[in-house]
Amino acid sequence: MRTLAKLAISMAVAFAVTLLHQYLEQIWENPLQPVILSVTVTALAVGFVANSASVAALATVVGGAASFVTAYLLGFNLWTPSPIPSDLPIIRSFIIGVTAILSSGIGYVSANILVKKPKKIEKAEAVVPEPGKPESTEPEPVFERPVVSTPEPGMKICKFCQSVIPAESVFCPMCGVKLVELNE
Numbered sequence: 001m002r003t004l005a006k007l008a009i010s011m012a013v014a015f016a017v018t019l020l021h022q023y024l025e026q027i028w029e030n031p032l033q034p035v036i037l038s039v040t041v042t043a044l045a046v047g048f049v050a051n052s053a054s055v056a057a058l059a060t061v062v063g064g065a066a067s068f069v070t071a072y073l074l075g076f077n078l079w080t081p082s083p084i085p086s087d088l089p090i091i092r093s094f095i096i097g098v099t100a101i102l103s104s105g106i107g108y109v110s111a112n113i114l115v116k117k118p119k120k121i122e123k124a125e126a127v128v129p130e131p132g133k134p135e136s137t138e139p140e141p142v143f144e145r146p147v148v149s150t151p152e153p154g155m156k157i158c159k160f161c162q163s164v165i166p167a168e169s170v171f172c173p174m175c176g177v178k179l180v181e182l183n184e
Contacts, residue, residue, distance in 0.1 A: 010050040014063025022071040031079035047106025056107030057100045064096035
């Protein structure tokens with residue numbers, strides 16, 4: 001959805017900027033200057049709005065072609081270096097193509113160099129529970145317990161996890177099980 005919105009906005013920008021410059025060709029003393037300005041401004045604007053090479057190129061082609069057709073239907077005298085009137089669509093197609101190439105390059109640069117992308121997070125492997133055992137969302141704790149046949153003085157062995165723990169412990173510090181029942 002986001003790409004379609006960028007495409008629509010980019011096409012509107014390409015159409016508006018190109019049509020404005022085609023209008024300026026009517027009143028400008030040297031009509032080649034608005035053409036060059038149109039190529040440059042359209043490529044920059046669409047490239048940065050689209051933020052993608054392919055979206056920028058497509059938006060420039062569609063928006064530029066739509067503005068050319070609109071200007072032609074409105075009767076604008078568009079600049080062409082050829083004295084043959086039938087060469088106008090070919091020359092304008094070439095200008096739109098150059099603009100699309102430039103805008104795609106700017107779109108690529110803005111998407112890959114200027115914008116910082118979030119780092120990819122690797123997914124953890126799925127843990128398959130044993131049959132008959134309920135699924136747990138938390139990983140099971142791993143206890144390291146030394147193998148001791150007789151504990152040192154002041155120590156005892158937990159009857160649940162077989163860890164060596166202090167003799168006065170009410171709860172095992174390794175497995176967390178209550179060791180003694182207190183009479184209250």
